[in-house]
Amino acid sequence: MASASDPGPVDLAELRAAQPRFSGLESGHGACQGCGQALAARLVLEAAGPDVIVANATGCLEIFTTPWPLSAWNVAWIHSLFENVAAVASGIEAALKIQGRNTKVLAFAGDGGTFDIGFQALSGMLERNHDVLFVCFDNEAYMNTGIQRSGSTPLGAWTTTSPAGKTRQGKRHLKKDLLTIIAAHGIPYAATASVAYPSDLRSKVRRALSTEGPSFLLLHSPCPLGWGHDSSLTIAVDRLAVESGLFPLLELARGQVIGRMAIRTVRPVREYAELQSRFGHLLADSPEAHEGLEHLQAIADANIERYGLLASGPEPRDSEGADTVRRGGTRWA
Amino acid sequence: MRDILEGSEAIARAVALCRPQVVAAYPITPQTHIVEGLARLIADGLLDAELVSVESEFSAASVVLGAASAGSRSYTASASQGILLMGEVLYNISGMRVPVVLTCANRAVSAPVSIWNDHQDSMAVRDSGWIQLYCADNQEAVDTTIQAFRISERVELPVMVCVDGFTLTHTLEPIDLPDQAQVDRFLPPFRFTRKLSSEHPFSAGTLVSPDFFTEMRYLQHAAFEQAAREILSADRDWSGIAGRSCGGLIAVEGDREAPTGILVMGSVFGTLLDAHRSGDLGRPVRLIRLRSFRPFPTEALRKATEGLAALVVLDRSLSPGSGGIVSHEVRSALYGLPSAPRILSVAGGLGGRDLRAESFRTMLEGLDHAGEWDLRFADLDPDRLPKADSAPESLADAAPKSTNPFPEKE
Numbered sequence: 001m002a003s004a005s006d007p008g009p010v011d012l013a014e015l016r017a018a019q020p021r022f023s024g025l026e027s028g029h030g031a032c033q034g035c036g037q038a039l040a041a042r043l044v045l046e047a048a049g050p051d052v053i054v055a056n057a058t059g060c061l062e063i064f065t066t067p068w069p070l071s072a073w074n075v076a077w078i079h080s081l082f083e084n085v086a087a088v089a090s091g092i093e094a095a096l097k098i099q100g101r102n103t104k105v106l107a108f109a110g111d112g113g114t115f116d117i118g119f120q121a122l123s124g125m126l127e128r129n130h131d132v133l134f135v136c137f138d139n140e141a142y143m144n145t146g147i148q149r150s151g152s153t154p155l156g157a158w159t160t161t162s163p164a165g166k167t168r169q170g171k172r173h174l175k176k177d178l179l180t181i182i183a184a185h186g187i188p189y190a191a192t193a194s195v196a197y198p199s200d201l202r203s204k205v206r207r208a209l210s211t212e213g214p215s216f217l218l219l220h221s222p223c224p225l226g227w228g229h230d231s232s233l234t235i236a237v238d239r240l241a242v243e244s245g246l247f248p249l250l251e252l253a254r255g256q257v258i259g260r261m262a263i264r265t266v267r268p269v270r271e272y273a274e275l276q277s278r279f280g281h282l283l284a285d286s287p288e289a290h291e292g293l294e295h296l297q298a299i300a301d302a303n304i305e306r307y308g309l310l311a312s313g314p315e316p317r318d319s320e321g322a323d324t325v326r327r328g329g330t331r332w333a
Numbered sequence: 334m335r336d337i338l339e340g341s342e343a344i345a346r347a348v349a350l351c352r353p354q355v356v357a358a359y360p361i362t363p364q365t366h367i368v369e370g371l372a373r374l375i376a377d378g379l380l381d382a383e384l385v386s387v388e389s390e391f392s393a394a395s396v397v398l399g400a401a402s403a404g405s406r407s408y409t410a411s412a413s414q415g416i417l418l419m420g421e422v423l424y425n426i427s428g429m430r431v432p433v434v435l436t437c438a439n440r441a442v443s444a445p446v447s448i449w450n451d452h453q454d455s456m457a458v459r460d461s462g463w464i465q466l467y468c469a470d471n472q473e474a475v476d477t478t479i480q481a482f483r484i485s486e487r488v489e490l491p492v493m494v495c496v497d498g499f500t501l502t503h504t505l506e507p508i509d510l511p512d513q514a515q516v517d518r519f520l521p522p523f524r525f526t527r528k529l530s531s532e533h534p535f536s537a538g539t540l541v542s543p544d545f546f547t548e549m550r551y552l553q554h555a556a557f558e559q560a561a562r563e564i565l566s567a568d569r570d571w572s573g574i575a576g577r578s579c580g581g582l583i584a585v586e587g588d589r590e591a592p593t594g595i596l597v598m599g600s601v602f603g604t605l606l607d608a609h610r611s612g613d614l615g616r617p618v619r620l621i622r623l624r625s626f627r628p629f630p631t632e633a634l635r636k637a638t639e640g641l642a643a644l645v646v647l648d649r650s651l652s653p654g655s656g657g658i659v660s661h662e663v664r665s666a667l668y669g670l671p672s673a674p675r676i677l678s679v680a681g682g683l684g685g686r687d688l689r690a691e692s693f694r695t696m697l698e699g700l701d702h703a704g705e706w707d708l709r710f711a712d713l714d715p716d717r718l719p720k721a722d723s724a725p726e727s728l729a730d731a732a733p734k735s736t737n738p739f740p741e742k743e
Contacts, residue, residue, distance in 0.1 A: 079536075
């Protein structure tokens, strides 16, 4: 019997919701100051909740979180290799499925493990319709090995293997349009997100996890070391990536665009480039530099037109879901 | 009950009797029939398992790694190029101490491209930390497959069941397939101590600094000592149920007291046994069959070779620039024994070339004149070598050549 002073039986779901946000990635790990990837991973797990198994590709995120015998992960987590995370996640999902377990499976990889070396396994996972959320923490180069160009590195960006010099203006190839390739698999849900828009990011994670079948999140994650910006500017830099049109925030279902974050005030690519030394050579007063920057600007303009990103009115507040705490899975409610 | 079954079909049914929950494989000759057999069993509702038809062998190995880590008994199969493509994952599976079973339908490795049988593929990953068991016939392939799951799960090491491509996989033999109750009595349900679970989260596959790496490698190596005991006990216990033994770690047949021996792995043992029984070897010979290549049974080998004055070790693979791989290991295991036999290393049966009774007879003749470190290529035909660049005399067998199995076009 409940007395007057006894609040009675506890609603576990309510109690859980009243608690602080779930921290799947604990502090104390060895990421660099201002690491966009560490922030991004924490935000993804905040939205996903504890009832998950994470398969993590080789890369910074794996290295800085798990120096044996320590681990910064509060979730079930496995690292196998660089290029097989989608296949490992497929195996985990197949096992959970036949065991009748409802735990959500997440695959974490950098752009190397997604755009390049891990692409085949990813394509196979999507084609086979595994119920996995694949998150690509896109910092646009091989940062773990010390800033080498990847298929995701933007045109003109300096890396150690696409240096700017007398005859070259950084990377000579375009950033691979991975989202379109992913969308062409016809998967139920694919989206891009940015650490500068955490509420948008979280809601996309929740949407992905509530969708049956494979989903994909391309998560722009600045790397202060590799991009050459001040570590206090991670959010500002990534906001400019979105506001310039270089990294549009989109949602796609079965290959069709179903959502876009509108840009009210388009910022010139130059503003984005000015904060990062990787684009420093494009700011020089030379015909090659002008051409390089113009090319980048043209890419941003094309994105804005292609996805219809222009909108009028005041800048939207990134507040969706900011006042609620929801989590994937129910077992832990 | 004995049925006439193709080797691959028998292996697929043996796997199904072990109740795997996840099967992942990629087609490659001569393995393909095995996974096709499993796919049919699943399609017919005779096996309740997830079949993950992956886009590469690399992913096949990765899928079973993930699935076993998540708590499901998992199986894959491959051969040749597929085994090599899996290579990185094979090391990873063993290092992470994940129990899975893989059938290697042994095949040569390109180039030159060959779909036919030798042991180059499994030898290429001999140091990957997998238990390797070689099967003499399809009955053994069935029995070893069943034993492999128990061995793997008890010692938390992956097991590669090596069956000769075509010679076994595509050959129909009378096979006694055990019934489900027999297998259930032998093999308990899958239980992995480090199963991934959101209720008991932990991190698997973490970064290990030099402070711990040596210790982890030591533990991996030490597990193989336990594996040797488990291989023996699995074979003993299974023979108690099925009435058949596969020969433990190493089996000796023929003239057990003879001072001359031949050591082989895999299905060529059948040819050797036939040659012995029909007197084609021309002398009393102790026939030694190495079943467990990893763990390498040094003590058992020493016992099996006791009293031998001379031993032919047949390698169905080659480490170019060095020689026969198994023979090096046998030499190493017997090194320092006061009465160690003289060893002739023979590379033979490469890329599917048949070894016949007279091949063994020639090896034995070669043994009489061989130096301590000789390497011979069985049935090497100097006529098929470029004239200007013919093989050194010492590499070729001295005996006359038999008919050409691959006659050149006129």
